[in-house]
Amino acid sequence: xxxxxxxxxxxxxxxxxxxxxxxxxxxxxxxxxxxxxxxxxxxxxxxxxxxxxxxxxxxxxxxxxxxxxxxxxxxxxxxxxxxxxxxxxxxxxxxxxxxxxxxxxxxxxxxxxxxxxxxxxxxxxxxxxxxxxxxxxxxxxxxxxxxxxxxxxxxxxxxxxxxxxxxxxxxxxxxxxxxxxxxxxxxxxxxxxxxxxxxxxxxxxxxxxxxxxxxxxxxxxxxxxxxxxxxxxxxxxxxxxxxxxxxxxxxxxxxxxxxxxxxxxxxxxxxxxxxxxxxxxxxxxxxxxxxxxxxxxxxxxxxxxxxxxxxxxxxxx
Numbered sequence: 001x002x003x004x005x006x007x008x009x010x011x012x013x014x015x016x017x018x019x020x021x022x023x024x025x026x027x028x029x030x031x032x033x034x035x036x037x038x039x040x041x042x043x044x045x046x047x048x049x050x051x052x053x054x055x056x057x058x059x060x061x062x063x064x065x066x067x068x069x070x071x072x073x074x075x076x077x078x079x080x081x082x083x084x085x086x087x088x089x090x091x092x093x094x095x096x097x098x099x100x101x102x103x104x105x106x107x108x109x110x111x112x113x114x115x116x117x118x119x120x121x122x123x124x125x126x127x128x129x130x131x132x133x134x135x136x137x138x139x140x141x142x143x144x145x146x147x148x149x150x151x152x153x154x155x156x157x158x159x160x161x162x163x164x165x166x167x168x169x170x171x172x173x174x175x176x177x178x179x180x181x182x183x184x185x186x187x188x189x190x191x192x193x194x195x196x197x198x199x200x201x202x203x204x205x206x207x208x209x210x211x212x213x214x215x216x217x218x219x220x221x222x223x224x225x226x227x228x229x230x231x232x233x234x235x236x237x238x239x240x241x242x243x244x245x246x247x248x249x250x251x252x253x254x255x256x257x258x259x260x261x262x263x264x265x266x267x268x269x270x271x272x273x274x275x276x277x278x279x280x281x282x283x284x285x286x287x288x289x290x291x292x293x294x295x296x297x298x299x300x301x302x303x304x305x306x307x308x309x310x311x312x313x314x315x316x317x
Contacts, residue, residue, distance in 0.1 A: 012037055012048050013124075014270060016060050030057045053121035061086075062118050065100050066126035068093070069116040070209075072108040074128075081105065127260070128209040145256060145277050152282065189294045194227050196287050197236045200243035203276055206260070207246055247277050 015037045033056055034044035048056040068085040082093030097105045100118055108114040117125045201213055256274030292306045304310060
C-alpha cells in the first residue's frame with residue numbers, strides 16, 4: 001500500500017475511532033460516519049471494507065464490544081458499560097455480548113485473563129486504555145528506527161540553517177544561555193528529570209494496555225513524594241529497562257510499522273511503534289542534553305556531555 005493509501009486509511013480509521021470515543025451510541029450510524037469523512041455512504045463503506053475487510057458499521061460495533069470487555073474485566077458495572085457501548089438497555093447489551101463472546105458480561109468481572117479480542121479479518125483490535133493496534137502492511141519492509149532518526153537529523157539541521165538565515169548578525173552572534181525550563185521539561189532540573197522518567201512510563205504503559213502512573217497527562221497526579229531523587233531513581237529502575245525491553249522486542253519482531261490509534265488524545269492520534277520509539281529517543285536526547293548541561297553548571301562533570309561514543313567504548317562487549 002502506498003504512503004498516500006496508508007494515510008487515507010488512517011483518516012478513515014480516525015473517523016470510526018473518533019466516533020467510538022464520542023460515546024455517541026446508536027445515533028452514530030453508517031451515514032453519520034460517512035458524513036464525518038466527507039464521503040457518500042456508498043464510497044465510505046466501499047473504501048473501508050476494501051482496506052480492512054470489514055464493513056465500517058460492523059468494525060465499529062466490534063471495537064465497542066472489545067472496549068466493553070476490557071472495562072468489564074476491570075470491574076466496571078454492566079449498566080454503565082452497556083451505555084458506553086451504545087446500547088439502549090443492559091438487556092440488549094447482554095444479548096449482543098453473549099452472541100459475540102459466548103458468555104454473559106458478568107463472567108468477565110474481575111478476571112484479568114478473560115479474552116477481550118473478537119475474531120477479526122484485519123488484526124485491528126481495541127487496546128486499552130484507549131487506543132487501537134493496527135498491524136503494519138506485510139508488503140512493506142519494517143521501518144528502521146536508526147534510518148529514520150538519521151534522516152530526521154539531516155532534515156532538521158537543514159531546516160535550522162534555513163530559518164537561521166533570516167536572523168540578523170547581532171542575533172546570530174548573541175551568546176546562547178542553556179535553560180532547563182523549556183518545552184514540557186517542568187520547573188528546573190527536578191521537573192526535567194521527572195519528565196525523562198515519566199515519558200518512558202507513559203509509553204510503556206500505553207503499549208502494554210495499562211494506565212500510566214499518575215494518570216494522563218504524564219504523571220499529573222503523582223504526589224511530590226514521587227518526585228524526590230530516591231523516588232525518581234526507583235521509578236526509573238523499573239521504567240528504563242521496561243522501555244528498553246519493549247523497544248528491543250518491537251524491533252526484534254519487526255513490528256515498527258504496527259500502528260496505534262490513541263483515542264486518549266484529543267483529537268485521536270495515529271502513530272506507529274517505530275515513530276513512538278523515534279519520538280522518545282529524539283526528545284530524550286534533548287532533555288538529556290539539558291540535564292547534563294545543568295549538572296555541569298552545578299559543578300558535576302563526571303558524565304562529560306553524555307556522548308554515546310564514550311558509552312560504547314566503555315560498555316562491556
